[in-house]
Amino acid sequence: MEEWEDYVKALREEVNLHLREFLDRKAGESQDTLIRKVSGMIREYSLRGGKRIRPILVLLGCDLFRHHTAEIAKASISIEISQSYFLIQDDIIDQSDTRRGFPSFHIQVWRDIFNSDPSKRRIAESVGIIASDLSESYSHEAMLEAGLPDDIALKGDRLLSEIFEVTGQGELIDVFSSENESFSEADLMRVHLWKTAKYTVEGPLVLGATISGRAKTLQNLSRFGNLLGIAFQIQDDILGVFGDDKKTGKPIKSDINEGKKTLLVLKAMELGSPEEASFISRAIRSGNISDDDFTRVKAIMERTGSLDYSRRLAATLVKKSKDYLSRVEGDAKIKRIIEGFSDYLINRES
Amino acid sequence: MEEWEDYVKALREEVNLHLREFLDRKAGESQDTLIRKVSGMIREYSLRGGKRIRPILVLLGCDLFRHHTAEIAKASISIEISQSYFLIQDDIIDQSDTRRGFPSFHIQVWRDIFNSDPSKRRIAESVGIIASDLSESYSHEAMLEAGLPDDIALKGDRLLSEIFEVTGQGELIDVFSSENESFSEADLMRVHLWKTAKYTVEGPLVLGATISGRAKTLQNLSRFGNLLGIAFQIQDDILGVFGDDKKTGKPIKSDINEGKKTLLVLKAMELGSPEEASFISRAIRSGNISDDDFTRVKAIMERTGSLDYSRRLAATLVKKSKDYLSRVEGDAKIKRIIEGFSDYLINRES
Numbered sequence: 001m002e003e004w005e006d007y008v009k010a011l012r013e014e015v016n017l018h019l020r021e022f023l024d025r026k027a028g029e030s031q032d033t034l035i036r037k038v039s040g041m042i043r044e045y046s047l048r049g050g051k052r053i054r055p056i057l058v059l060l061g062c063d064l065f066r067h068h069t070a071e072i073a074k075a076s077i078s079i080e081i082s083q084s085y086f087l088i089q090d091d092i093i094d095q096s097d098t099r100r101g102f103p104s105f106h107i108q109v110w111r112d113i114f115n116s117d118p119s120k121r122r123i124a125e126s127v128g129i130i131a132s133d134l135s136e137s138y139s140h141e142a143m144l145e146a147g148l149p150d151d152i153a154l155k156g157d158r159l160l161s162e163i164f165e166v167t168g169q170g171e172l173i174d175v176f177s178s179e180n181e182s183f184s185e186a187d188l189m190r191v192h193l194w195k196t197a198k199y200t201v202e203g204p205l206v207l208g209a210t211i212s213g214r215a216k217t218l219q220n221l222s223r224f225g226n227l228l229g230i231a232f233q234i235q236d237d238i239l240g241v242f243g244d245d246k247k248t249g250k251p252i253k254s255d256i257n258e259g260k261k262t263l264l265v266l267k268a269m270e271l272g273s274p275e276e277a278s279f280i281s282r283a284i285r286s287g288n289i290s291d292d293d294f295t296r297v298k299a300i301m302e303r304t305g306s307l308d309y310s311r312r313l314a315a316t317l318v319k320k321s322k323d324y325l326s327r328v329e330g331d332a333k334i335k336r337i338i339e340g341f342s343d344y345l346i347n348r349e350s
Numbered sequence: 351m352e353e354w355e356d357y358v359k360a361l362r363e364e365v366n367l368h369l370r371e372f373l374d375r376k377a378g379e380s381q382d383t384l385i386r387k388v389s390g391m392i393r394e395y396s397l398r399g400g401k402r403i404r405p406i407l408v409l410l411g412c413d414l415f416r417h418h419t420a421e422i423a424k425a426s427i428s429i430e431i432s433q434s435y436f437l438i439q440d441d442i443i444d445q446s447d448t449r450r451g452f453p454s455f456h457i458q459v460w461r462d463i464f465n466s467d468p469s470k471r472r473i474a475e476s477v478g479i480i481a482s483d484l485s486e487s488y489s490h491e492a493m494l495e496a497g498l499p500d501d502i503a504l505k506g507d508r509l510l511s512e513i514f515e516v517t518g519q520g521e522l523i524d525v526f527s528s529e530n531e532s533f534s535e536a537d538l539m540r541v542h543l544w545k546t547a548k549y550t551v552e553g554p555l556v557l558g559a560t561i562s563g564r565a566k567t568l569q570n571l572s573r574f575g576n577l578l579g580i581a582f583q584i585q586d587d588i589l590g591v592f593g594d595d596k597k598t599g600k601p602i603k604s605d606i607n608e609g610k611k612t613l614l615v616l617k618a619m620e621l622g623s624p625e626e627a628s629f630i631s632r633a634i635r636s637g638n639i640s641d642d643d644f645t646r647v648k649a650i651m652e653r654t655g656s657l658d659y660s661r662r663l664a665a666t667l668v669k670k671s672k673d674y675l676s677r678v679e680g681d682a683k684i685k686r687i688i689e690g691f692s693d694y695l696i697n698r699e700s
Contacts, residue, residue, distance in 0.1 A: 034523060035523070089483075092479070093479065123529065126525050127526075129439060129442070130443075130518050130522050131522075134515060136514075137514045137515035138515075140490070140511040141508075145508075150501045154494065154503055154504050154507075157490070157507055161487050161490040161494060162491075164487045165484060165487035168483045168484045169382070172384060172477065175473060175480065176477075179470075
């Protein structure tokens with residue numbers, strides 16, 4: 001096992017401990033059966049699968065400047081819980097039935113609480129929306145109740161709130177992208193920056209550095225996180241079409257069926273023949289692509305060089321990001337670990 | 351004009367000033383046209399109508415112990431902005447097309463951005479969900495950036511987060527109420543306590559007292575707020591059926607059409623004949639009640655004594671609440687003003 005793997009594994013175990021403790025408490029604390037049921041479902045949803053990338057990055061961001069305390073580890077889970085807030089809601093917006101190889105939250109509610117009654121889909125979605133809100137409150141609570149000094153807790157919560165706001169803005173542009181005929185690569189990069197990089201990489205690293213209470217400058221760390229975060233999303237979109245759905249836990253056709261204008265899609269339409277472009281345009285609007293058509297979409301992405309373009313852009317961004325990382329102040333060992341972990345994030349198959 | 355009216359009017363003006371300033375800033379700060387559009391719509395939505403009950407109660411809760419500073423007034427708007435978070439989402443969950451006599455937020459989006467294209471209702475709702483999230487982030491931001499001392503800001507933000515969590519729990523029980531055949535008066539009182547009293551009366555008063563930095567005990571203030579808040583909701587439900595929709599700005603049949611199990615409905619079903627009970631049960635499930643049936647529902651509520659029961663219960667709760675108010679520590683004049691304002695809240699016609 002490499003140096004970074006050992007270190008990250010230990011962080012993951014620490015995060016899981018606090019995460020489980022917090023969610024156990026939330027799932028147990030209400031006297032109301034229904035609220036206990038729903039908070040228990042939030043608990044299961046937040047614990048299942050999940051690589052804990054975000055809280056690990058919080059702790060690495062902190063460890064650059066000082067080894068994290070137990071309070072900082074407790075605060076780090078706020079960003080993991082906020083993932084439930086985003087994912088539950090995202091699946092309602094995208095009408096996705098699965099997440100991480102399991103039913104999405106509102107589908108789980110529909111099955112478990114409403115016995116899959118077709119007339120109850122809408123109410124199951126409403127429960128999902130409220131559960132997503134509750135997760136967001138849990139997230140603030142995890143930060144505010146971690147036991148950090150007042151000034152640090154306040155800075156941490158401000159950053160958390162800012163991450164939520166920027167992510168919401170990214171979602172907004174993303175939701176409109178399917179309506180926007182002139183949605184460009186530059187627009188897409190902004191969605192990646194706001195919707196993914198902020199709450200997956202840059203936000204967690206900066207949050208960790210901030211709640212360390214010791215960081216002086218954050219600019220290079222922030223730039224590193226932004227570039228790596230964009231690369232992460234490009235890679236995620238490649239996995240979404242060319243990956244192995246047994247490993248990703250995500251139905252392989254779902255990105256196409258949801259009409260996502262990923263870089264793969266945009267570039268294939270730009271570089272392909274008019275006929276290929278309109279074929280892809282129809283495919284991402286169909287909502288239910290056939291196996292044959294899906295094979296053809298992938299062939300077009302390969303032939304036009306769109307797949308190569310995505311891969312090369314991700315690699316370039318990673319390379320640039322490392323330049324910034326090298327300029328980050330802080331512990332040299334932790335910088336090596338962050339580098340190892342970011343290579344893993346980009347080369348992962350799931 | 352009575353003593354309380356003058357005082358409350360001045361507070362309302364102060365709140366409106368800070369609210370407008372904050373929302374102007376948020377609506378102007380993004381470089382992105384789409385985000386500016388949506389945050390501009392949040393601005394309009396938050397400013398239109400609205401009695402500013404909640405921030406006024408924050409300031410009254412504070413003034414019991416010391417006259418509020420400009421920073422406290424800035425922080426008070428957080429709870430007003432959170433109303434946009436709740437109302438936008440509530441109207442999506444309840445599928446309501448109007449709010450305060452205007453189109454509900456997602457309907458406004460659907461009209462303004464999607465030209466009322468029938469195939470775009472769902473995406474307009476998604477935009478609504480995200481706008482509701484953004485309002486929630488704004489709400490935390492208003493608290494965190496108001497310039498309060500760190501320890502006070504932290505306490506305020508914790509309370510805000512707790513208010514959101516409890517309100518979410520109340521919404522959860524409310525959403526299930528239509529599915530719950532044995533939904534009782536006690537269940538309903540819990541919904542009123544959690545979904546209304548917490549974020550409309552008790553939460554704001556306790557928040558204000560807390561950020562005053564001077565309050566010693568909060569128990570009596572909290573009890574006062576809870577009882578008044580429940581009475582407020584009972585009164586709101588009476589207005590929702592027997593009020594003047596020109597004054598309330600709410601279609602008079604909407605509570606019935608949304609299938610709300612209000613106290614009026616529960617009591618009429620309990621006290622009415624089996625035939626009357628099943629008539630009301632069908633009426634609240636119909637989704638689109640006729641004028642004749644609506645008239646009959648109201649007649650049953652009157653004949654069975656359900657309307658009287660609701661009115662009497664509200665009056666009893668108000669009376670009890672005043673006992674607690676009399677025991678609250680703090681400035682005697684402000685206590686008189688709170689009493690005057692709470693009489694207005696219960697006797698209002700809109």
